[in-house]
Amino acid sequence: MSDKGTSNHSEVTDFILVGFRVCPELHILLFLLFLLVYAMILLGNVGMMTVIMTDPRLNTPMYFFLGNLSFIDLFYSSVIAPKAMINFWSESKSISFAGCVTQLFLFALFIVAEGFLLAVMAYDRFIAICNPLLYSVQMSARLCIRLVAGSYFCGCISSVLQTSMTFTLSFCASRTIDHFYCDDRPLQRISCSDLYLHKIVSFFLCSIIILPTIIVIIVSYMYIVSTVLKIRSSEGRKKAFSTCSSHLGVVSVLYGAIVFMYVIPDRFPELSKVASLCYTLVTPMLNPLIYSLRNKDVKEALRKILGKKAFLFNSILTVT
Secondary structure (H helix, E strand, O other), rough: OOOOOOOOOOHEEEEOOOOOOOOHHHHHHHHHHHHHHHHHHHHHHHHHHHHHHHHHHHHOOHHHHHHHHHHHHHHHHHHHHHHHHHHHHHOOOOOEHHHHHHHHHHHHHHHHHHHHHHHHHHHHHHHHHHHHHHHHHHHHHHHHHHHHHHHHHHHHHHHHHHHHHHOOOOOOOOEEEEOOOOOOHHHHHHOOOOOOHHHHHHHHHHHHHHHHHHHHHHHHHHHHHHOOOOOOHHHHHHHHHHHHHHHHHHHOOOHHHHHEEEEEEEEOHHHHHHHHHHHHHHHHHHHHHHHHHHHHHHHHHHHHHHHHHHHHHHHHHHHH
């Protein structure tokens, strides 16, 4: 198949992922960097889920949401990183049409679900700090499950709409995607279809996803800050701000990169790739580090698990 002259999207059997426009010698360095980051994502998020599931003290709504955040981070980074690493070694750098559809669908599903889940976590902190006596009643197990299921449902609906809308476009200009994974904007660049309606619908989808979640987060933290400032104990204020600052750090990195990627005009593809790295790899790597290093309960649970493993290892050595 030639790179030009494809008359319709139905005739496209594969795409070419350009990746980063750097000299070939740097591909090995990029591969090693992606491998290191992905290994940290796997270790951090699997470790976080393991700690939360094995320690009974972490059987609370906050850690239930945090476990799901680790699950989402693990899976959407796994949709992107392995294929990107393969392409650093491959000369063809191709991805099948079905593979491209699957990659966009899964990534859109998990990234939207994460946005809604972060809003849920902000609401959870609002109830815990502003209405602590009613926390166990208001944040019941049934409500927590519904909130998480709702986050995945919103991600699924948004992903179905975004993916179906993107792959009804005609790709007659080129099959070369100037990105390191299949995403909506790079696919728009190689389409010869009229993009006016597509961009309107995409902007509408982004608005109904980003604006409500940001509003929930901002309003929740306005109430949280107001309540925390009324706490007389400096230790109490410090503990409350410590818990909230972790969440705000994650939100800032994720939404900052997404706004840059999808709201700012698409004039600098290389900068868009760097912004994409923030929420495809950097955020999933930082989330477990931020929440574990700044969380006393998680650190104690992790220390307990490592202590048991060390004791078991020493017992085996003693027997042998």
